Amino acid sequence: MRRDWGFVVAMLVAVATCVLPALDGLLTAAEAQASPQTPPQVSPPTPQQPPAARKRNPPPPSSEPRRGRQVPVPPAAQAPAKGDEVRALELPPETVQADVSTRNVAVTSSFTGTEIVVFGAVDNSRQPGADAVLYDIVVVIEGTPNRIAVRKKSQLGGIWMNTRNASFDGVPSYYAIWSTRPLDEIASEATMIGYEIGFDHVRMTPVGGTEAQGSSSRLPAADAGEFRTAMVRLKNKQGLYVKNDFGVSFIGRSLFRANIALPANVTVGPFETRVYLFRNEKLLSQYDVRLTLEREGVERYVHNFAINWPLLYGLATVLLAVGMGLAAAVANGRSVR
């Protein structure tokens, strides 16, 4: 009887652990065949390839729908410092271009997080070498915005319960800041607020005492700050709000790179990647790239099933449970008799 059990366990474990990833591969391959215009995974361009060369080739019309773009910087921020005026007339202005190693990250059953390499170059760099600290790069990655409820417990009749709460709209599900130096050395607080760089300046709008808030009353501004700080702290604890003051490094005069890890608990969806180029506390140029986490294979089918046909999905889950229970009972009954 014990041998029978061993067999059943081995079979079932094999199904759960081996077939799922294998199915993933099959389904992904099938999908790629079905729609060749949108390959599930864009192969990472080699970092050695100069970005300028990529620019000269006209982009294929449909294979790169989420190409990065140069963001126009307001003229006030671009105005060169006084001493630079003469040189600025002679030399073309510096701009930044960047890309991510993988624009479409496949989330399959074996997904345990991923590492993204953000790389780019400063055009018309006046930096003599990698060690000369002339430019500063700040890379910000923002996940899809969500509404987040922050609740605070206090003691009521000896019991700790949620007594106050605040909700924020448009809170990025993930927020990473990678930079060449600590942010306060790169530019002034006011500049960082203007570009929404830094945990304290993440865009989020407090939601007033709406119906969704239930019994809670409106919060004074000072309290909203308290809740906001708590949220950033908790997100940081979950590994979703991350920061690396020396995460971006220059490789030579103009090339730079940053390795950013996305943990397994990130929300699947599009991610805005913004690359900022600073010199002398002034923003010179900004470049935006979009990176997307997409469910692939089994994960995708299961998720779509659960969202699009929730009732059917629930019934299927119950059916699976009943089937498994019956299989176990039958297997055991046979081995007993």
Added chain:
Amino acid sequence: MNLYLPIAEMSVSVLLMLGMGASVGFLSGMFGIGGGFLLTPLLIFSGIPPAVAVGTAPAQVVASSVAGALAQWRRGNVDLKLGGVLLSGGVLGAIVGVHLVSLLRRWGQFEVSVSLMFVTLLGVVGTLMLVESVRTLRKTQAGGSGSLRRSGQHNWSHGLPFKMRFNRSKLYISVLPPFMLGAFVGLLAAIMGVGGGFLIVPAMIYLLHVPTNVVVGTSQFQIIFVTATTTVLNAASNQSVDVVLAALLMLGGVIGAEIGAQAGGKLRAEQLRFLLALMVLAVCARVGWDLVNKPDDLFSIETVVS
């Protein structure tokens, strides 16, 4: 070995989840309880979002209850008629319960309500069961009969209408008490993400005076339907059922349940009740401690799905 969960949106260890399912399944097979009241806190503790834990745990309970009920059925320990009355009340209660959950969640008082319910119910049930089982154990040690059933016993419930004969349970009682009991348990089941076995087993023994050997099989039989209902409702209205997580838990659960049923067969009924009482009180103490102890972090965050 890790697996990414499509609904929970996180990566979990396969072995941990299998083990969790197996240990809960073992207890469920042994005591005839669904084990949801152990599984839900365990899942939350291991980092699964509470909504997904409450939504998915019942699916595992379905599997282990099917396996358990079938094993009991072979021994002739399921009263289909009584189970039918219980589950018709239970399904009704579960539907009301799922709606209550979304209301409580909107108010942000979901967790504390669940904890308070757990403490109250587990405390009362555990204490009653402990006192009774210790008394019976003493009596059997002194040489008397351990049987709980005293013939000719009458109470208020015998005056109620709609009497029905439950042959296997050797009962002739009104259908109202079991129906109300089923509805009450179904309501709690939906709110707490549990099957309600820890409530229905003692209630059947002490309130309805159902023979202990029939109690386990019958409660497992009705738990199948109540948990199946909450699973479907949770999937439909909250999209909080993770089928991959459920499959892992079931796999461990059905195996554990069979081993548990065999282990349970070696113990006497009052010994089983004594052990179950201790377990119920332990969970009660744990949940109660979290309510009165100052939490590490006063703040908590939750992504609101609009």
